[in-house]
Amino acid sequence: MTPDIAIHRARRSHLLETLGEGVLILATAPEARRNRDAHYPYRFDSHFYYLTAFPEPEAVLVLIAGKRPRQILFCREKNEEREIWDGFRYGPKAAKAAFGFDAAYPYDELDRRLPKLLENQVRLAYAFASVPAWDARIMAWINVVRGKARTGVTAPVNLSDAHALIDPLRLFKDAHEIELMQRAADLSAQAHRDTMRLCKPGMGEGELEAELMRVWRAGGCQAPAYTPIVAGGANACVLHYVANDQPLKAGDLVLIDAAGEYHGYAADITRTFPVNGHFSGAQKEVYAIVLAAQLAAIAAVRPGLDFNAPHAAALRVLTQGLVDLKLLTGEVDGLIEQGAYKPWYMHKTSHWIGLDVHDVGDYKAAGAWRELQPGMTLTVEPGLYLRPADNVPKALWNIGIRIEDDVLVTQAGCHVLTAAAPKSVAEIEAAMHP
Ligand SMILES: [Mn+2]
Structure with a gap:
């Protein structure tokens, strides 16, 4: 057994303890069609992968709690013909051994075997109200069990959301996850550095996107973690700009929000x-404000402070900066209370990050912001977006700046996973003039 298998088996055992009794069913993501018979690159379901590390589509995890806990995988059968076209598949026998299951069966046997596994179980956990087809299929299995009522068999009566059981586990990253996240961060930081070096006026946004992708793929990333944003000039003020098809002009800034995904x-x-x-002078002035806000926010990532602390720290610096730029007038406290900064800073400063770029986990507990604890990972990403408007001096028009890092909460405070990406004015100008 390789260490990875032990890790994922232990995660399933932990979840079985949380479940206590009954059955948990969790399917991976379906393949998605892009157009006609062409598919999007396949990406497994994050919850499923967290518990199995099994990468193939058409797979279902079944966990049975109780005195004799069982970890079962349903997956595609070996198929020589299909494997010639689509590549290797494990098949149940090899998957059972390679991924540490107690049993594995063909995916095609789900409808036959699942009702049997649900007999006389009180509790059923699955990701309900998530994929309608699975809701219908699992309800059909329950009805098969109910149909045997007169033989003394009972069907589950307590339903619970499998995601709600798994999310709190995923919120805290273990050493294995942190290692993978550090690798994703290192490759993504390198991609930013190499792209800065490559950038010249007259190039297209798409050329920079291609360079990012080159570094990720060469380093072992399987995919971008999300659709890259390469936004020159005014495009930087469009928060989710993804066309990436415009030329880059001397005198403009370019905002790149992009990173790779490494083993999920x-x-x-x-x-x-x-x-x-x-x-330029004006760009430097605004950049200094956003950078100061980001550093203040990172300083507010430590155990004992809550999830909103980095946002509050960033807002204070950004609002003071907007006063200094003469875009706002008044007392900073009052301006923050009124949300006076919102025309130029309209998003939040942080989100959880992990297997999903906007990762799972509650942000509040009992109405209060969650306290930060070691093992949590979050982004810190303040920005300022100065679109042309009457009260914005022309020198500041179309300056859109965001600075984002990924941060791990540690006992002592925090560790910036993405620190290798050039960030200060001096670091950036050095990276661009090697
Ligand atoms: Mn982000």
Whole structure:
């Protein structure tokens, strides 16, 4: 058994303890069609992968709690013909051994075997109200069991949401996950560095996107962690700009929000730099505000503070900065209370990150922001977006700046996973003039 198998088996055992009694059913993601018979690159379901590390589509995890706990996988059968076309598949026998299951069966036997496994179980956990087809299929299995009522068989009567049981586990990253996240972060930081070096006026946004992808794929990332944003000039003020098809102009900034995914784990990095390698005076002024806000927010990531602390720290610096830029007038406290910063900073500062770039886990507990604890991972990403408007001096028009890092909460405070991406004005200008 390789260490990875032990890790995922232990995660399933932990979940079985949480479940206590009954059965948990969890399917991986279906393949998605892009157009006609062409598919999107396959991406497994994050919850399923967290518990199994099994990468193939058409697979279901079944966990049975109780005195004799069982970990069962349903997956596609070996198929020589299909494997010639689509590549290797494990098949139940090899998957059972390679991924540490107690049993594995063909996916095609789900409808035959599942009702039997649900007999006389009180509790059923699955990801309900998530994929309608699974809701219908699992309800049909329950009805098969109910049909045997007169033989003395009972069907589950307590339903619970499997995601609600798994999310709290995924919120805290173990050493194995942190290792994978650090690798995703390192490759993504390198991609930002190499792209800064490559950037020249006259290039297209798409050329920078291609360079990011080159570094991720060469380093072993399987995919981008999300659709890359490469936004030159005014495009940087469009928060979810993804066309990435415009030319880059000398004198403009370019904002890149892009990162790779490594064995399922996301990084999420944003850097903003001058297309020609030199910040103008106005750009430098705004950049200094966003950077100070980001550093203040990172300083507010430590055990004992809550999830909102980095956002509050960033808002204070950004709002003071907007006063200094003469876009706002008044007392900072009052301006924050009124949300006066919102025309130029309209998003939050952080989100959880892990297998999903916007990872699972509650942000509040009993109405209060969650306390930060070691093992949690979050982004810190303040920005300022100065679109042309009457009260914005022309010198500041179309300056859109965001700076984003991924941060692990530690006992002592925090560790910035993405620290290798150039961030200060001096670091960026050095990276662009090697
Ligand atoms: Mn982000």
